[in-house]
Amino acid sequence: MRPEDVPGLPEGVPERLQSEGIEELYPPQAEAVEAGVTEGESVLASVPTASGKTFIAELAMLSSVQRGGKALYIVPLRALASEKKAEFERWEEFGIDVGVSTGNYESSGEWLSSRDIIVATSEKVDSLIRNNAGWVSDLSCVVADEVHLVNDGHRGPTLEVTLGKLRKINAGLQVVALSATVGNAEEVAEWLDATLVQSEWRPIDLKMGVHYGNAISFDDGSQREVPVGKGGRQTSALVADTLDEDGSSLVFVNSRRNAEAAAKRLKDVTAEYLTGEERSELAELAQEIRDVSDAETSDTLANCVAKGAAFHHAGLASEHRRLVEEAFRARSVKTVSATPTLAAGVNTPSRRVIVRDWQRYDGEFGGMKPLDVLEVHQMMGRAGRPGLDPYGEAVLLAKDSETRDQLFERYVWADAEPVRSKLAAEPALRTHLLATVASGFAHTREGLLEFLDRTLYATQTDEPGRLERVTDTVLRYLEANGFVEMDGDDISATAIGHTVSRLYLDPMSAAEIIDGLRWGADHREEKLRALEGVSDADARRAASDAEEEADESGGFQRASEMVSTGDEEGAESAEPIETDRTYPTALGLFHLVSRTPDMYQLYLKSGDRETYTEECYEREPELLGSVPSEYEDVRFEEWLSALKTARLLEDWTREVDEDRITERYGVGPGDIRGKVETAQWLLGAAERLAGELDLSSAVAVREAKKRVEYGVRDELLDLAGVRGVGRKRARRLFEAGIETRNDLRQADKSVILAALRGRRKTAENVLEAAGRRDPSMDDVDESEADVPEATFERASERTEGGGDDADDPQEQASLGDFG
DNA sequence: ACTATTAATGTATAGACAGCATGTC
């Protein structure tokens, strides 16, 4: 089938496709068109990765808009939203507007209702439905990308319920579901009332195989000799072998540490193959990576990248990830060792994919658990760059012939598992039942059950009555916590229930927050009294901490870090501002939101149990709730890991350097970012709840939220709110005597200029943002700045350990990252 | 006695969505 044979497309589109080089549709695409995707028919396309699934969706959306409709494209990750948007924007010349809506980004300009194609995550769509976004009922076509994710226990139910709601709101809605090849595609298609288009066809051939001994055996019976050499490392040999043919490779491993370790080893392999030009290109990239963050991870990554290897995992800052992905696509980075992040994320094809680890530790399982076939197939599907490679190679590694046979059996020959709905789990139903009631999809128990009956879960349950039972349990929970009211058969959401639903909170999180804030209000006087003594104890502890660190640190670098910490915490004890004025304290609130099911908690390492047990009793007066008994193992442990998370957030708001935080909590820069973002969201929700329930803590919550947002102590809140001023500049200004926004308007310009390290343009922007009448720095003399410059040097040493020669863009990098 | 190699022991384990109101150099 050729583009001009496709019915229903806007005029000019087939010509445009031909100019893009599309002469002939891929077989699955043609099949989808025959099934009527461009004529409003629902279709489930279950085909391998990278075989033109998105194009099927595009055809459907274009034809739907052509008929006067509006399309929604649901993506599984925020990072994919912008990628898809950019892809769809090439249709703008045909009068098609594209908009994006995710938690952190919304298309500016016109309202989404004026857009023809909207790209959003499933959670965002769910949220928009809960908040009655008008355009939702105008939809004529919805695309669900990676629909097999309904199998995911955490996020699957949202996709499932959202699709159900969209179809209920809009009878006759065309559903185009895109899925990897799964075991029960028919069943999924049936659920969606869609025609199934299933195919194993790929635009580039994929050879799957297992490496064992000195050769890879492929599924087509062929063999390729790849001797392991003296190092005995299969991965190194395979990467070198690919490089001999000028190809890149992607290595999937099962932990962050392994990803980093593998990259460190592989850099010695890749270094051999670099040209001089590549070297200098990579050196530049390495510097960019270092500039993203001053954490150790950043340095390690830069060192690897300089030699042509990289690692990729969720502990990296998103900027890091982007740089690595881009460099890999541009082929300057020769190999990337990655955790599964990369298999799910943006498109990063590679000549050869090496699935080194096919088992992963699973705490619940209690050991190493083999990965799902689907997951391994996703990784292997990254092999082969369209138009560049003759074929892709995906290789598993085996140490003995037995494992080799087992791997062939388990992954190479095997079909993917069936997709199974995870909707009947309590946490999922808690959220979705409340939302279903609150947004008026059902107002009786029967109505709820009827709605649930249309989900995938209902079509595949083998345990009749289970859904009904869990529904009743959840309804009782929601009623007991005051989120719904039941009057006979009638169920309605309370005011607070509506709020919780709209805030997109797990009702259990909301309950925890409300309980905590109320508990705080009840114990306010008593706790404030207990806190009187705390600032001294706190100071003593801080001082002894600093000494300890001084003892164990040798060498120049450590010593300088030590100085910075000691000084910084010393400053704190001199001026105990956090614990004596407000209640609840920031730590108390951080702990509260951290023990919520919406916060992914930090893992307690060995020794942490003791550390945080001690910390817990010291800071007990600040915590909003009574400490669980140490004998209640699980509850106590959760309490402690929430405390650890809270301490990380507290450090962040005490202006502790990023690299100190990563070191202290054993996390990466990306994790800090994630925690900060989540805390910001939850504190925002807490503020709303406190306001709605008339709790006096709303002000304290707001301040804690602001402090997390800017990453500063409270005395900098005013300054950090000025555009162009982040935690570092605010601190400098403050130390130079500029303490408020008003000071920025009034103070001597030379002082300000000096605090901003003599950067005139920056200073002007800052002054303008602060509303100063005469922001110009033209008449300010460099020499006048001499005296305050000295003041500033001291200030800089105090907060940053001195010796910080960072350029403006560098300082701002971390700001932008976290802001 | 001292270093190089190896064995024993310890340790840690993937990922990432959402409110609201505006805007980084």
Add this chain to the structure above:
DNA sequence: CTATACATTAATAGT
């Protein structure tokens, strides 16, 4: 109840 890779430390062999 289940594993594995890496890092660190202790033990052993070799010089």
